[in-house]
Each structure stands twice: as structure tokens, then as C-alpha cells.
Amino acid sequence: MAVTVSQPLRWLSVFSMSIGLTSCGVSTVRSVHEHPQRHWFNTMVSLEGTVVDRVPLLNAQVYQLQDGTGAIWILTTDPSLQPGEQVTVKGKVRFESIPIAGQELGEAYIEEHQRRRVKDDEAE
Numbered sequence: 001m002a003v004t005v006s007q008p009l010r011w012l013s014v015f016s017m018s019i020g021l022t023s024c025g026v027s028t029v030r031s032v033h034e035h036p037q038r039h040w041f042n043t044m045v046s047l048e049g050t051v052v053d054r055v056p057l058l059n060a061q062v063y064q065l066q067d068g069t070g071a072i073w074i075l076t077t078d079p080s081l082q083p084g085e086q087v088t089v090k091g092k093v094r095f096e097s098i099p100i101a102g103q104e105l106g107e108a109y110i111e112e113h114q115r116r117r118v119k120d121d122e123a124e
Helices: 006-022 027-032
Strands: 044-057 060-067 072-075 086-096 105-119
Touching: 006 072, 027 044, 027 060, 027 072, 044 072, 044 105, 072 086
Parallel strands: 072 105
Antiparallel strands: 044 060, 044 086, 060 072, 086 105
């Protein structure tokens, strides 16, 4: 079987994408808002910040996480978080499309997979 030029390029492309998609440190809210498409392939992202608001939903809730660069909504099934708590969240970036009058007014959010509370003694 002969290998064409397009096959090595295709494998290089797949390899490069997999490296980029698996490398994930703690991100900022700003980086998620500025580049949400970079995380659309089930990439996990980690964020650290303070819970500033909560909104109950049917069988879930969202809370707003704020860091020094902005705020983002986090979808969770755990209703125990309170405003003011500091947490580290790991989850998948999602995008909810809201097309209105020819404009995209959608927003990125995080589907929570893991969370831990940051203790006061860790922050010192």
C-alpha cells in the first residue's frame, strides 16, 4: 500500500490536535470567553475563583464563578455552594447559541465535572 503525501499530513494534523486538546492547566475566565471554540472538542478546562451568584434550575443549578479576569456560569447538580466560597472547577466548555436578528448573542459556560473548595489556609 502506497502512502500518499496527504496521509502523513493528516496524521500530523490529528497528532497536533490531540496534543493541544489534552494540554490543560488552570485557565482564566477571559481565555475561555475569548477562545471558546478551542475547547469545543470535549476539552477539560480548570478555573479557580469565587462564587458570586447562584440560580436554581430544574434538576440542576448554575453558579457564577469570578476570577480576576471576568465571570462565567458553571452548570452543576450540587446545590450546596454559597456566594463567597472560593473553588477550583474542572469541566467542559460549552456554548449556548442564541441567534437573534442575525446576531449571535450566545455565551460560553462550563459543565462542571469536578470541584474542590479552596480552604482559607491554602490561600495564605
